[in-house]
Amino acid sequence: xxxxxxxxxxxxxxxxxxxxxxxxxxxxxxxxxxxxxxxxxxxxxxxxxxxxxxxxxxxxxxxxxxxxxxxxxxxxxxxxxxxxxxxxxxxxxxxxxxxxxxxxxxxxxxxxxxxxxxxxxxxxxxxxxxxxxxxxxxxxxxxxxxxxxxxxxxxxxxxxxxxxxxxxxxxxxxxxxxxxxxxxxxxxxxxxxxxxxxxxxxxxxxxxxxxxxxxxxxxxxxxxxxxxxxxxxxxxxxxxxxxxxx
Numbered sequence: 460x461x462x463x464x465x466x467x468x469x470x471x472x473x474x475x476x477x478x479x480x481x482x483x484x485x486x487x488x489x490x491x492x493x494x495x496x497x498x499x500x501x502x503x504x505x506x507x508x509x510x511x512x513x514x515x516x517x518x519x520x521x522x523x524x525x526x527x528x529x530x531x532x533x534x535x536x537x538x539x540x541x542x543x544x545x546x547x548x549x550x551x552x553x554x555x556x557x558x559x560x561x562x563x564x565x566x567x568x569x570x571x572x573x574x575x576x577x578x579x580x581x582x583x584x585x586x587x588x589x590x591x592x593x594x595x596x597x598x599x600x601x602x603x604x605x606x607x608x609x610x611x612x613x614x615x616x617x618x619x620x621x622x623x624x625x626x627x628x629x630x631x632x633x634x635x636x637x638x639x640x641x642x643x644x645x646x647x648x649x650x651x652x653x654x655x656x657x658x659x660x661x662x663x664x665x666x667x668x669x670x671x672x673x674x675x676x677x678x679x680x681x682x683x684x685x686x687x688x689x690x691x692x693x694x695x696x697x698x699x700x701x702x703x704x705x
Contacts, residue, residue: 464519466512469638472504472599472630474611474657475590491554492582495545497589501536502657504594507641509656510649511595538589546582554581592657596641600630 480493503509557578565574590611592599599608605626612629615622641649 462523468593468595469636470599470632471591471593473613474592475613476611477614478587479616490583491550493547494582494584496586499536499538500588500590502592504592506649506652506656508595509652
């Protein structure tokens with residue numbers, strides 16, 4: 460038996476940064492699709508929120524401690540509406556044989572794996588991490604937050620066309636959660652969790668949030684070869700293979 464609880468918060472904000480997809484049409488004649496894997500990450504905007512999370516988690520564990528002699532706790536980040544695997548057509552055409560008829564035909568004759576390899580050869584793999592920050596006590600849609608998180612605002616750059624995300628899509632306020640500002644005691648108690656807060660400091664070397672670019676040629680590349688952070692690290696793990704076997 461599994462028991463669930465959902466961590467409730469007052470406001471959230473998207474800090475995914477720039478998603479940029481460029482391609483050289485003259486060098487991708489044999490590529491038709493991008494297989495885009497969207498990952499997710501939810502961080503805490505302030506230490507008070509992290510402290511609230513710890514308290515709610517401990518309360519949940521204590522309430523259910525004696526319902527079973529074996530107890531395990533698992534945490535999962537969920538972004539509503541997120542589709543993990545996506546197929547994007549980067550041309551106006553489809554490769555020869557890309558239809559449900561040919562899929563069923565190869566499946567019927569027992570060569571579905573070969574058909575899969577063929578279709579994958581017409582695709583290029585790309586991954587991108589969607590990042591959200593949450594707060595149980597503060598409004599993340601204020602003008603102060605707009606300035607504070609400006610460089611992390613989500614922007615889509617596709618085929619040299621820049622799409623700015625509207626402000627109401629970047630920050631969200633929960634309608635069914637009553638805001639309760641923290642007391643001075645709660646703020647002081649939460650200071651021990653300062654290292655758990657999303658770091659927007661200008662002094663931090665934030666390579667993770669530099670332009671994330673894919674060049675659709677014979678392999679995947681990024682604009683930062685020495686990037687040691689998650690977004691490009693995850694992508695670089697796939698540089699040795701052109702096919703996504705999923």
